[in-house]
Amino acid sequence: MATARNKALRRQARKQSTLQALPWLAPALVLIVGVVIFPAGYMIYTSFRDLSRFGKDRGWAGLDNYVRVFGLDPLSTVLTNTVVWTVGVVLATVLVSLVLAQFLNKRFPGRKVLRMVIIVPWAASVVMTSTVFVYGLDPFYGIINRLLVDVGLIDEPYGFLKNATSGFLSAMAVAVFVSVPFTTFVVLSGLQTIPHDVLEAAAIDGAGKVQTYWRVVFPMLRPALAVAAIINIINVFNSLPILKTMTGSIPGNDADTTTTFMFKLIQNDRQIDTASALSVVNFAVIIVVIGVYLKVVKPMREVSA
Amino acid sequence: GSDSGGGDGENVSLELLVPIYGDKTKPYWEQLVEDFEAENSNIDVKLETQSWDDIYTVMTTKIQNNKAPDILELDAAGPAYASDDLLYKAEEIVSPETYDDIEPAFIDSAKIDGQAYGVPTVASTRALFYNKTLFQQAGISEPPKTWDELLEAAKKISALGGGVYGYGMPLGSEEAQAETSIWAYGAGASWEQDGKMTIDTPEAREALTFMKKMIDEGATQPNPGATDRTPLLDVFIQGKIGMIEGLPPIVGQINEKNPDLDWEIAPSPTKDGEPVTLGVADYFVGFDKDEDKQESIAKFLDFFYQQENYVKFNDNEGFIPATKSGAEAAAAKPELKIFLESLPDAKFYPATNPAWGQTSGAFKSDVGQIETKSVDEVIKSIQAKADAEG
Amino acid sequence: MATVTFDGASRYYAGTERPAVDQLDLEVEDGEFLVLVGPSGCGKSTTLRMLAGLEGVDEGAIRIGEREVTDLPPKDRDIAMVFQNYALYPHMTVADNIGFHLKIKKMPKAERAERVLEAAKLLDLEPYLDRKPAKLSGGQRQRVAMGRAIVRRPQVFCMDEPLSNLDAKLRVQTRTQIASLQRRLGVTTIYVTHDQIEAMTMGDRVAVLKDGLLQQCDTPMGLFGKPKNLFVAGFIGSPAMNLIAATVEGDGAVIGGQAIPLTPAQRSALTSKNVVVGIRPEGWTLKPAGEGVSATIEVVEELGSEQFLYCSTSAPQLATDETADTDTAPPSITVRAPGMSAFQRGDKVGLVPESGAVHLFDAETGDRLPD
Amino acid sequence: MATVTFDGASRYYAGTERPAVDQLDLEVEDGEFLVLVGPSGCGKSTTLRMLAGLEGVDEGAIRIGEREVTDLPPKDRDIAMVFQNYALYPHMTVADNIGFHLKIKKMPKAERAERVLEAAKLLDLEPYLDRKPAKLSGGQRQRVAMGRAIVRRPQVFCMDEPLSNLDAKLRVQTRTQIASLQRRLGVTTIYVTHDQIEAMTMGDRVAVLKDGLLQQCDTPMGLFGKPKNLFVAGFIGSPAMNLIAATVEGDGAVIGGQAIPLTPAQRSALTSKNVVVGIRPEGWTLKPAGEGVSATIEVVEELGSEQFLYCSTSAPQLATDETADTDTAPPSITVRAPGMSAFQRGDKVGLVPESGAVHLFDAETGDRLPD
Amino acid sequence: MSELASEPSTRGEVATKGAVLDPPTTIAGTGRATAPRKRDRRRWGLTIVGGIVALVFLAPYLIMLSGAFKSRQEILKVPPEYLPTDWKFDNFVTMWGTPETPLPHNLLSTVVISLCGTVLALLAALPAAYYTARHNFRLKLPFMLLVLVTQMLQPTVLASGLFREFVSLEINDTWLAMILVNAAFNLSFAVWIMHSFFATVPKEIEEAAWLDGCSRGQSMRQIMLPLVWPGIVTAIIFTFIACWNEFAASLILLPTDTNQPLTVALTRFIGQYESAWQYVFAVSIIGILPVVALFAMIEKHLVSGLTAGGVK
Numbered sequence A: 001m002a003t004a005r006n007k008a009l010r011r012q013a014r015k016q017s018t019l020q021a022l023p024w025l026a027p028a029l030v031l032i033v034g035v036v037i038f039p040a041g042y043m044i045y046t047s048f049r050d051l052s053r054f055g056k057d058r059g060w061a062g063l064d065n066y067v068r069v070f071g072l073d074p075l076s077t078v079l080t081n082t083v084v085w086t087v088g089v090v091l092a093t094v095l096v097s098l099v100l101a102q103f104l105n106k107r108f109p110g111r112k113v114l115r116m117v118i119i120v121p122w123a124a125s126v127v128m129t130s131t132v133f134v135y136g137l138d139p140f141y142g143i144i145n146r147l148l149v150d151v152g153l154i155d156e157p158y159g160f161l162k163n164a165t166s167g168f169l170s171a172m173a174v175a176v177f178v179s180v181p182f183t184t185f186v187v188l189s190g191l192q193t194i195p196h197d198v199l200e201a202a203a204i205d206g207a208g209k210v211q212t213y214w215r216v217v218f219p220m221l222r223p224a225l226a227v228a229a230i231i232n233i234i235n236v237f238n239s240l241p242i243l244k245t246m247t248g249s250i251p252g253n254d255a256d257t258t259t260t261f262m263f264k265l266i267q268n269d270r271q272i273d274t275a276s277a278l279s280v281v282n283f284a285v286i287i288v289v290i291g292v293y294l295k296v297v298k299p300m301r302e303v304s305a
Numbered sequence B: 001g002s003d004s005g006g007g008d009g010e011n012v013s014l015e016l017l018v019p020i021y022g023d024k025t026k027p028y029w030e031q032l033v034e035d036f037e038a039e040n041s042n043i044d045v046k047l048e049t050q051s052w053d054d055i056y057t058v059m060t061t062k063i064q065n066n067k068a069p070d071i072l073e074l075d076a077a078g079p080a081y082a083s084d085d086l087l088y089k090a091e092e093i094v095s096p097e098t099y100d101d102i103e104p105a106f107i108d109s110a111k112i113d114g115q116a117y118g119v120p121t122v123a124s125t126r127a128l129f130y131n132k133t134l135f136q137q138a139g140i141s142e143p144p145k146t147w148d149e150l151l152e153a154a155k156k157i158s159a160l161g162g163g164v165y166g167y168g169m170p171l172g173s174e175e176a177q178a179e180t181s182i183w184a185y186g187a188g189a190s191w192e193q194d195g196k197m198t199i200d201t202p203e204a205r206e207a208l209t210f211m212k213k214m215i216d217e218g219a220t221q222p223n224p225g226a227t228d229r230t231p232l233l234d235v236f237i238q239g240k241i242g243m244i245e246g247l248p249p250i251v252g253q254i255n256e257k258n259p260d261l262d263w264e265i266a267p268s269p270t271k272d273g274e275p276v277t278l279g280v281a282d283y284f285v286g287f288d289k290d291e292d293k294q295e296s297i298a299k300f301l302d303f304f305y306q307q308e309n310y311v312k313f314n315d316n317e318g319f320i321p322a323t324k325s326g327a328e329a330a331a332a333k334p335e336l337k338i339f340l341e342s343l344p345d346a347k348f349y350p351a352t353n354p355a356w357g358q359t360s361g362a363f364k365s366d367v368g369q370i371e372t373k374s375v376d377e378v379i380k381s382i383q384a385k386a387d388a389e390g
Numbered sequence C, D: 001m002a003t004v005t006f007d008g009a010s011r012y013y014a015g016t017e018r019p020a021v022d023q024l025d026l027e028v029e030d031g032e033f034l035v036l037v038g039p040s041g042c043g044k045s046t047t048l049r050m051l052a053g054l055e056g057v058d059e060g061a062i063r064i065g066e067r068e069v070t071d072l073p074p075k076d077r078d079i080a081m082v083f084q085n086y087a088l089y090p091h092m093t094v095a096d097n098i099g100f101h102l103k104i105k106k107m108p109k110a111e112r113a114e115r116v117l118e119a120a121k122l123l124d125l126e127p128y129l130d131r132k133p134a135k136l137s138g139g140q141r142q143r144v145a146m147g148r149a150i151v152r153r154p155q156v157f158c159m160d161e162p163l164s165n166l167d168a169k170l171r172v173q174t175r176t177q178i179a180s181l182q183r184r185l186g187v188t189t190i191y192v193t194h195d196q197i198e199a200m201t202m203g204d205r206v207a208v209l210k211d212g213l214l215q216q217c218d219t220p221m222g223l224f225g226k227p228k229n230l231f232v233a234g235f236i237g238s239p240a241m242n243l244i245a246a247t248v249e250g251d252g253a254v255i256g257g258q259a260i261p262l263t264p265a266q267r268s269a270l271t272s273k274n275v276v277v278g279i280r281p282e283g284w285t286l287k288p289a290g291e292g293v294s295a296t297i298e299v300v301e302e303l304g305s306e307q308f309l310y311c312s313t314s315a316p317q318l319a320t321d322e323t324a325d326t327d328t329a330p331p332s333i334t335v336r337a338p339g340m341s342a343f344q345r346g347d348k349v350g351l352v353p354e355s356g357a358v359h360l361f362d363a364e365t366g367d368r369l370p371d
Numbered sequence E: 001m002s003e004l005a006s007e008p009s010t011r012g013e014v015a016t017k018g019a020v021l022d023p024p025t026t027i028a029g030t031g032r033a034t035a036p037r038k039r040d041r042r043r044w045g046l047t048i049v050g051g052i053v054a055l056v057f058l059a060p061y062l063i064m065l066s067g068a069f070k071s072r073q074e075i076l077k078v079p080p081e082y083l084p085t086d087w088k089f090d091n092f093v094t095m096w097g098t099p100e101t102p103l104p105h106n107l108l109s110t111v112v113i114s115l116c117g118t119v120l121a122l123l124a125a126l127p128a129a130y131y132t133a134r135h136n137f138r139l140k141l142p143f144m145l146l147v148l149v150t151q152m153l154q155p156t157v158l159a160s161g162l163f164r165e166f167v168s169l170e171i172n173d174t175w176l177a178m179i180l181v182n183a184a185f186n187l188s189f190a191v192w193i194m195h196s197f198f199a200t201v202p203k204e205i206e207e208a209a210w211l212d213g214c215s216r217g218q219s220m221r222q223i224m225l226p227l228v229w230p231g232i233v234t235a236i237i238f239t240f241i242a243c244w245n246e247f248a249a250s251l252i253l254l255p256t257d258t259n260q261p262l263t264v265a266l267t268r269f270i271g272q273y274e275s276a277w278q279y280v281f282a283v284s285i286i287g288i289l290p291v292v293a294l295f296a297m298i299e300k301h302l303v304s305g306l307t308a309g310g311v312k
């Protein structure tokens, strides 16, 4: 009887609090619904329309666009690339950031300056950063290429961005390069919220640096890290500028992710409607990816709860 | 909206969207608009400029949302909007005098079913730029006229070593269709027949095969498949490339960036020396949005085509004028000589075919693959994309 | 296991002028149970933290056994500590909190679980093993902190008020268990407490700290029976010893008309005519009014098992620093009476110090006069 | 100021089966000082938090004065609370912590500073007013938490073990000050403590909680003298009452060969032949061996002012839950003796219950038998 | 450097304020002359490592910087020079007057849009982040996911729909439009970041504030905000940078050149056959500087063991 009473009470309490939540969530909801939901709906709508090459709406298309998307030859290559791209970049970013944040959290002369330096790749627009890399990696007038030759790492300038494999890898490196600052700072500020006394307790319990890190610091960093990872997954998955500038001139789709592929569908193939369908598919894929991630990592589970 | 439109006293607003050729483009249009508005107080011209990179994206959005500009300058993709019934006819947006002044060849190049929809603004043809210093070093006396001569000369220059390459072949996505067309036209190919895109033809195969041979035999710069045109031209300007297909504005660039370069222009080499080259023109089109702005549009375009304004525009951008009067003025300039001469032999893209856009895209994204794949495979995939439903 | 030696160890916190622990010299025997007491803020926790390596030693040295540990990191000192503020791992369950050290030491899982369960049983924590600390009550959290220490077999136990949030019953029970565990393992233990009973019953010796300075370190009975100075006298024992100002007249010190004889040794040790007479609440015999120091009962505090009478007399207690500010009546004398006695507010009684229950201190220096 | 009424108030925490507070009915008079005691985890803090509005009330209602506050947000209840874990504002100085409420209430700065200083003096916190909590000792932090409450003039004070980390002397002093402050302001107060002395001396009434259920709420003496059931009997008083299982034979209950007479009312209230006899440590008279229950002293705990003798007898105490698991000898009987007595381990004595010191309980239900 | 100078005065503080993983060990404050010196040497070692890290992160921007000072002739020289032979300092001057784009307007545009967008995003995100961190309600997870989902959409793809929407609302081609877009696009990250920080503040501290008579708003302002400041600063920087560099939507929604932000203005330097790289680089540098300056201003708030000593 007690449990039945209990349940009924709890249900009632919960319903109440959802209503109570509304005023707190309202501003965010208004913005989201007002600015994102409409165009998103429009994107989905477009994916069911038949558009001319120039964008003129010629009526209902049913599932034609989707059929076409799944009939695209390079789709499997592109999907594989997308997975490699997202997983590779995010993992590398997180790893580098963890190390870097740890380093930046130490006290040493010049730390403040270093922190400011590290923010630069974040502050610079991604397009510009990749443009500089394109410029620097050019086999003819690229300064990075010259530097590599001058220090003897390579014998002659190499066309890093001239073939799919090395171009894709270079783009991944740049993607890591531009994602690291943000991730580092999230981790860094996460580190600040870890109570010092718990670290003392770990020291007393005989944990060395490494053990303290993995067993105490890291788990307590998890909420911050999980958020940083989510943001990175989404950003990296959706990242257009890096690949567009760096591998855009490489023929074929060997260096394309779904995002750049979609872009090429619009730009080169003038298939606006197919591209819309692809972007809906793209959206579905990222939702699945994030869903899996949430399921596995459970970032909403707070440390102390 | 007003019904009578354009008439004096009625206020009309015109949206003008133009791409940026170089650093003089925007100031030119701003000045022109100002001058025009001073003369036509009732017409308000809203100028929007976009980079060539972005203008297609912007246009797509505008069309999708029925917000096309009133006047648009674009490459041959401009007149193609007519296939969606969006445009005024060419003779509706300029006065008859202006229309008559335009080289018929250019007008013809953008006709759909015999009807012109775009008024050409500038034109260009391609010609072979070559580095005389490198030619000397490699012991070449004459610029090549045929493919075989080209191959031989290029190989000689490449053999000089030291980061110097014989022929610059940009097959990266920036403008692969241009380089391919020059070669294919040089073998007598044609991209369109009876409204259908014809990519997979024996002539085109021959051209692609020879291009591949150039690559394979080291006559070109490395990785032509992923090399874009603009950066490669810069390399030529820096004296590291023996020969490259270029167009009129390059002349000005060379003078500005590396005046010391010892260079010369020759007609594009072809398979067996027949003179033919690629011609390209950009166009003004007017969008028919049932708003009766036609008269105002015509007023503006007429103003643009006034000799003084028009010549200045061409001088700025370094192109060949598309009007008869303009051509006369241009003939005075020696650096345009070769281009003007090749004009009669110029062959244009089949740009008004609705499928050209995607075909050109297919060239951009696929043709560079001849570096690694077989010509057969590449050409078939391009043909397939060209045939895709729009 | 090991002795612990503080050798003139001092600790300055940033931004404070006085050291929190001032040249502490203290030797704790191997296997000894040392209780550390002192007023709030006197440096008890700091002392433990210095020993554990959590605070730097600004001066002097600390040794565990033969080994100088002054600059050793905490993890190499093999000290188990119960933190005053618990410092639980918020992301771990109770079981993981308790078993963390064993995990670090790579103890096999089964054995670990067993040890954790054992500790949890000892502390009544079994039902909570799977909870995270945030879902525990205050006392339960404290017990987890305790459990984290007692699963270990360290060289030294440091316990900082480990039972302060437990109810009396559980506290007695846990106190007994800690004592027996400590005796069984023979681990040198330093134990901070504010509980007089704990201090008196658990420790082999008790060290009294004040303002970072060690006042006295002795067996509980030594401390209780022969406090070395006024501070220790007033601090040890609850309710506190009555400290009554007196002047020396002839051979004795006079309080409320009653003379308390002084020995020649005491007299010669005096630096002035002023002495302080200390008598604990249980050091008085209650007589009918007229005998001894005449007193009026002001407050009766009934604890059931005993009563405390707060009496106003003509020989009021020494005003201590803390009460000096409040403009209330001079502090009354506390007298213990049997529980449920019939004393009432306003009753007049006579107070006679029991023989042997009198402590004498020099009023100037605060030092105890020789017996 | 206001009465406080719990009207069948319950609280369930998510993920637990049993309520932490179960249908609590309790009425606190206007200006009353109610002490809440109970074993760790019994729901004391939860009760305070419900009253303060920090935990939802899943069932029942809470009223302050005439006003139902069950759904009122905390800030509108005008309650000052000392949190068990202090909950200081880490980014504010001690002065700001203490004065925060006054600031919120827009009290002029000068007046605020004065009130803060007053509270700080009361709590010996003056030297620390400019420090942040992180730089304070445990006891100092607790005093800040206390200070935050006592600067206020609220309708209700809720204090959750506010003195647990203070030394005995300061605790007595603060306890007295709280009591006098409370009396002066007449603020209804609910006070959680684990300290028996605090419970017995401070409260007008004491409420005993166990597993979320109210066991008894009475004056300290009522609770001590007439515990309503075995739990209360064992919980109140330290050391705890000796609870000895006995069987009814004839008119009396027999322990260790000694018969304790039962009244007819008691006999008729019995549900079985088994009773429990409760005698507090101070309820025994120590006689030479031979008289009364014969006992052997196992442990002597000397507190200076008194002694506790743990004696093994033929009438061992009831094994309580906590000790049931440990396979030690059956729990011994605790007897109080005067401090510094000469008892030694191994001495044989006789224990005779004092008249009037015997409590009788039904062994089945645990309820007290009528007197 | 100034950090180092202030070091000796902070006696034992090093121990409590040290890095998270620095062993909270025997860092003596006074007395022992040797210890600090040993430590100093180690810290200078870190500085060297830091220098290398800094170089790696700066490398592309050094290229950019060097390029920004090069002349038109030199910037595409083959082979390239590391540094300009002819330093064109006036690139930074002339670019403001370049005919291609009204840079002062664009800079203003970027500043206004970024500032307002950041403020708006934060204002909307704060209550949501706070509430979701503190309360459990049935629609919490769905809400958090909805917020996240909005971020999974490509701005490029959404631009078209936004264009349609804003045209019909008649706020197309206004700063307001871009402020709304930026706020909405960055809202979710701000919510998620701040949510994770709010969750780390012990709830009792806030409860104490309520009992002290704070309304929710007051306790938010006076207690919560100071305590989660590092998280808020992270969110501010993140949002601000994202707004600052937004391109895809601005391109479509802001056709008028004086309304456009720097990112779009930059494309004006990219012509059909040649680009003014020296200007592109110079403008990019100008674009980076304010962000770095902003960061320098609020960086110190990222570091602070704020919640220490609050609860036991």
Ligand SMILES: Nc1ncnc2c1ncn2[C@@H]1O[C@H](COP(=O)(O)OP(=O)(O)OP(=O)(O)O)[C@@H](O)[C@H]1O
Pocket: C134, C135, C136, C137, C138, C139, C140, C165, D013, D014, D016, D020, D038, D039, D040, D041, D042, D043, D044, D045, D046, D047, D084
């Ligand atoms: N947030 C929570 N979630 C689930 N259970 C809880 C939570 N907080 C407390 N409890 C449980 O509720 C019970 C009552 O807790 P409460 O804090 O009221 O105990 P208490 O009487 O104050 O104990 P103590 O004296 O140890 O502080 C305990 O068993 C505890 O484990």
Ligand SMILES: Nc1ncnc2c1ncn2[C@@H]1O[C@H](COP(=O)(O)OP(=O)(O)OP(=O)(O)O)[C@@H](O)[C@H]1O
Pocket: C013, C014, C016, C020, C038, C039, C040, C041, C042, C043, C044, C045, C046, C047, C084, D134, D135, D136, D137, D138, D139, D140, D165, E016
């Ligand atoms: N981090 C710190 N910075 C500055 N002073 C401190 C710091 N920690 C403690 N102190 C001060 O040092 C003195 C000793 O503190 P300590 O914690 O050792 O006291 P304690 O004896 O444990 O007191 P309590 O019984 O109240 O816990 C106190 O006056 C305290 O204010």
Ligand SMILES: [Mg+2]
Pocket: C044, C045, C046, C084, C160, D137, D138, D139
């Ligand atoms: Mg302490």
Ligand SMILES: [Mg+2]
Pocket: C137, C138, C139, D044, D045, D046, D084, D160
């Ligand atoms: Mg509690």
